[in-house]
Amino acid sequence: MKKTINILVTLLFAFGLFSCDQGKSDGDKGALASNAAEKVYVAPGEHDEFYAFLSGGFSGQLSVYGLPSGRLFKVIDVFSQDPQESYGYSEETKPMLNTSFGFIPWDDSHHPDISQTKGVLDGRWIFINANNTPRIARIDLTTFETAEILEIPNSAGNHSSPFVTENTEYVVAGTRFSVPIPQRDMSIKDYKGKFKGALSFVSVDPENGGMELAFQILMPGFDYDLAHPGRDKSHGWFFFTTYNTEEAHSLLEVNASQNDKDFIAAVNWKKAEEYIKAGKFKTMPADYAHNVYSDETHSATSTMLKEVKVLDASELPGLVYFLPTPKSPHGVDVDPSGEYIIGNGKLSANLTVHSFTKMMDAINNKKFDGEAYGIPILKFEDILAGTVNQAGLGPLHTEFDGEGNGYTSFFISSEVVKWKLGTWEVLDRKPVYYSVGHVMIPGGNSRDPFGKYLVSLNKITKDRFLPTGPEVTQSAQLFDITGDKMELLLDFPTIGEPHYAAGIPADMIAKNSRKIFKLSENKHKYAIKTPQEARVERDGNEVHVYMSMIRSHFTPDNIEGVKIGDKVYFHVTNFEQDFDVPHGFAVIGGHNPELLIMPGATETLVWEPTKVGVWPFYCTDFCSALHQEMSGYVRVSPAGSNVPLTSSLGE
């Protein structure tokens, strides 16, 4: 096995160099020689056909692009603080980043997935995982803002997440790293047999999207890498890849590559629901945060939850089966019919495809090939639907076009390969620049993909764009997949490291996009609805400023009586009721970034003045011809001064 790895590593370098040398020749010419430019050109004022949501990887955010243009529209703040929108800085949004480990202003986000109804995208919400401090976020696609974040206890490295089931019954969270459960002080050397992996099923309220940790399934101490739901005939099942079935705890690059086959874990979540109903769970103490943002109060709350229902896969028959799958599979993907389960063995040249029908036959006939920790292992030959032979090197992920074809990314040979479901023949291959991770077809993870485009999310950019020092942008490449052969149309730079993406026709979302918040419905504790309510109030050393903003002034704009040692809370309400008229607020010496406040909303900035004087504040968003006039002063007096607290406008 060690030899195999060495060969693969050698190949990796060989192909890496090969790709770079080739970069400026064939691939580019293909695009230039065709009408690619026309196909991606969206005329000024026209709109794109699809939204594409690209995960930010180590940026912790989610970026929104248009396809086919590759234009960037927005970066949605999810797991990282962002000065542009003051997310995670304003008093209202700080609770969103609360966890059982305290305030965590960053994460590593990989897999966006759009909510579904009856197996097709419904465009209501998009979910995304946090790897490092395990969490799942739900983003509301009417506001393009993070609405909810749920921490996942008993988990470490929340990677196989948050893929959604056919009716968004659940989003899942499989642990990448197995750990002691419950966590305790023990020797790492005792890993084998003692560490466990939790697969979490988070239910989603069909009305409002509210997430709840419904149950966890306790699994052997493997690494649970990726997941995808069954659909149509396999609805009710969820598939998770594993690696490190060796249960190594050190030098995994060698020790976790010993077994020729690892497993895809097939989880019967309908069975799990029965076991929960029948009370076959243990309630375990746990510690995890549930953070919810409200568009009515324009504020988030964070609640710490204390327990979780746990099902033990070793003790509950029929809950989990293992499908042997060669070569440390990374992605597991389910085709639109729900019949084929594709294992992308990352140290392999072939793709293994399992048959759901055969899997069920084997289960019903109890044809097992031993067990692991009480979980039955099916026979590889019994469940095999077919193999895509010599497809490429290092398969990672597969998507589908709804026309009977799969598209697999190959990291080592740096290419996307199109192949036919059922006959398993390779139909086309195109190089990508360079070393692709996921590929994305809009709706590619549903019963009904939209086809048309494929986006390749590449790990390495090298010479594709102008250099920007040692760190260069990550890159996406857009392919037209309507013909027999894929056609490269466009390279566009991306933010962070996009792992996976989700795409959806623009008209499914654009028509629901929120324009303003109604001021009359603003339930923020410190909101004001009329300029007459604007005021300043002292409560010990806290000063609360109830402030409004409308083109082009603040009410009040002169404040006196603030003293050194005070904590000043500016509660600022934007009175505008027109689309696209945010105002900003910033004050000199402020430790937090400015506030960008949407029409009808209220936000709070805390300011602790450290210097005596008269200090300006101003609007940070160019909102009208008199934007530069939109400003004011705060007088700060020494501690103990008796200047009365007053506020005014136009006096």
Ligand code: K7E
């Ligand atoms: Cu392959 Cu995190 Cu889905 Cu990156 S993961 S590529």
Ligand code: CUA
């Ligand atoms: Cu308000 Cu500029």
